[in-house]
Amino acid sequence: MKLKKILSALLVSAVLMIPSASAFAESNANAAEVTPFLIGIGDSQASAISLVLSNGVDVATGGVIYDLFIQDASEKDWFKWTNTSSSFRRVAANIGGYSGNGPIRAGFKINYNNGFGETDLYYSDKANTTNTQVLGNIFVPPGATVYLVVDAPNFTTPPSYHLNFAAYTF
Numbered sequence: 001m002k003l004k005k006i007l008s009a010l011l012v013s014a015v016l017m018i019p020s021a022s023a024f025a026e027s028n029a030n031a032a033e034v035t036p037f038l039i040g041i042g043d044s045q046a047s048a049i050s051l052v053l054s055n056g057v058d059v060a061t062g063g064v065i066y067d068l069f070i071q072d073a074s075e076k077d078w079f080k081w082t083n084t085s086s087s088f089r090r091v092a093a094n095i096g097g098y099s100g101n102g103p104i105r106a107g108f109k110i111n112y113n114n115g116f117g118e119t120d121l122y123y124s125d126k127a128n129t130t131n132t133q134v135l136g137n138i139f140v141p142p143g144a145t146v147y148l149v150v151d152a153p154n155f156t157t158p159p160s161y162h163l164n165f166a167a168y169t170f
Helices: 002-017
Strands: 064-069 078-080 089-097 103-110 133-140 143-150 161-167
Touching: 002 143, 078 161, 089 103, 089 143, 103 133, 133 143
Parallel strands: none
Antiparallel strands: 064 161, 078 143, 089 133, 089 161, 103 143
């Protein structure tokens, strides 16, 4: 029994002496070498990221959520959702910056996909602020596509944002 205690103590001591990497270790990479993973995706209306709702149906709460950031003053993140139902849908998007971020701007337009063209780009009343921007009560007819855009024309630092998009029946 005494031998078991001694061996256990030695084993524990040996394990404690194994060096491990510090959780606070410094990286040798500088900020210029770090690149985001989503460069070139959703940077134009033509390459907009499709917003796919749960199970392909309208939801009463939640919706689809993205957490992204704007890397410079020329970047825009575009998203799209098409109303594939046979009736009007009401869509809403909450686009919010995080504390300490620079300002963002959120807007939308509707393409009717029926020869009537598309609307102008309309921006939130809180555009170019760090406040959460709400694009709500946007009525989308059957077959139409709503486009959302997020950018930072008054870019100071890369602002992160949280996009929550949902579509509702009446």
